[in-house]
Each structure stands twice: as structure tokens, then as C-alpha cells.
Amino acid sequence: MIVRIGLTGGIAAGKSTVARRLRELGAAVIDYDALARLVVAPGGDGLRRIVDEFGPDALTDDGELNRAWMAAHVFGTHAPAGARERLDAIEHPLIYDEAARAEREAIAAFDRAGAGADNGDGTLVVVHDVPLLAEVIGTIPFRFDHIVTVEAPVDVRIARMMGERGMSREQAEGRIRHQSDEATRRGIADIVVDSTQSIEQMFDIVDRLYVNWTSRKE
Numbered sequence: 001m002i003v004r005i006g007l008t009g010g011i012a013a014g015k016s017t018v019a020r021r022l023r024e025l026g027a028a029v030i031d032y033d034a035l036a037r038l039v040v041a042p043g044g045d046g047l048r049r050i051v052d053e054f055g056p057d058a059l060t061d062d063g064e065l066n067r068a069w070m071a072a073h074v075f076g077t078h079a080p081a082g083a084r085e086r087l088d089a090i091e092h093p094l095i096y097d098e099a100a101r102a103e104r105e106a107i108a109a110f111d112r113a114g115a116g117a118d119n120g121d122g123t124l125v126v127v128h129d130v131p132l133l134a135e136v137i138g139t140i141p142f143r144f145d146h147i148v149t150v151e152a153p154v155d156v157r158i159a160r161m162m163g164e165r166g167m168s169r170e171q172a173e174g175r176i177r178h179q180s181d182e183a184t185r186r187g188i189a190d191i192v193v194d195s196t197q198s199i200e201q202m203f204d205i206v207d208r209l210y211v212n213w214t215s216r217k218e
Helices: 015-025 032-038 045-054 067-075 083-113 154-164 169-177 182-188 199-215
Strands: 002-009 028-031 124-129 146-151 191-194
Touching: 002 015, 002 182, 002 199, 015 028, 015 124, 015 146, 015 199, 028 032, 028 083, 032 083, 032 124, 045 067, 045 083, 067 083, 067 169, 083 124, 124 199, 146 182, 154 169, 191 199
Parallel strands: 002 124, 002 146, 028 124, 146 191
Antiparallel strands: none
């Protein structure tokens, strides 16, 4: 049996911590941020199309995606109207194709290992870790048994981005501004995890969710 989970949350809200815990518990986690990097790797169709759409400034001197330029051009205060949508139209279909491939590989590996070898009842939890799930919920080609959003107040997330990621306040606020708000994420989710509680409390919640999913006692 396959249980497919959609995992989302605001930037710097703690979603990656929850994803790591689910992976430790035995879930197959499909990281959409990693897939987004994969589809714009040098030599690929994604990067070529981005350069065609946005021009040579989208490339570094080494022929890689110029992430700083793209971030300013798409998320910055003076970003051109529609830039985010133009980038999404290139990247999203490629990311979905890679996610489908990763899911097929996870299921095949689970079957080869012997269904139920890890949790005893033949259930594989496949987690689609999608930062912008609320924005694409109507078009993403997957249907989820549950959607989990990990949340923290905006001021906490800004402080985390400034302290842990070296962003300026303007950069942090720009990233938040270009994501759905908390109410929208909560609106698509049936489970909310508060990441302002202690890590022990948060892991206890995640652990119990995983047991419920694999036992189907929901």
C-alpha cells in the first residue's frame, strides 16, 4: 500500500526538519527543491529554456544558472511583472516529471526489498516535499492522502532567514511576499505542525503521524 503525503510550509518555517524526521522513520521523501536544482543543471533543457526566456544574464560565467540574478529578477522588489510565472512555466513540468520518476523508483525499491520489511504491514509512505504546494495544488499531477503544513510566525521566519541563511531583511521579506500566506496553506492542509514548539514535541507529533499513516488507524 502507498500513502502519499504532501508536505509544505512557509520558507524557514521548519519543513525541512520535518522532512528529515520522516526520512529517518522510513518514508521516501521527494525533495522538490533538489529537483528544481536538477532540472536547471548545465546542459539540460531547463537551463537552455530559461536563458532563451530571460537572456544571458541568467547564466554565470561558468555556464550555470545565475541564482542571485534570478532571485532578484523574480523575487526582488523591482522584479518585472510576470517573471515568476514565466519561470514556473519552464520549471514546473520538468520538476513534476522528475517527481513521478522518483516516486516510481521508490515504489520499485520498496517492492524489491519486500513490502513491509520496514514497518511490518506493507505500507510505504511517499512524501512530496513541495515548498509551494498551495500555489500549485490545482495543477500538480499528484493527489495526496494527507497534506501537512509546517508553520511559524512571520517574524520568527524572518529572523531565521537573516540568522541562518545570511539574508537581509529585504531579501527575507521578498521571499515571504512571493509565497502563499499561512491562511492559504492551512486551507489546503488537514494537518498543521507548529515548529515553534520544542524539537522533541515536534518529533513526537511527526512520529505519531507516521505510525498512523503506516497502520492506517486515522
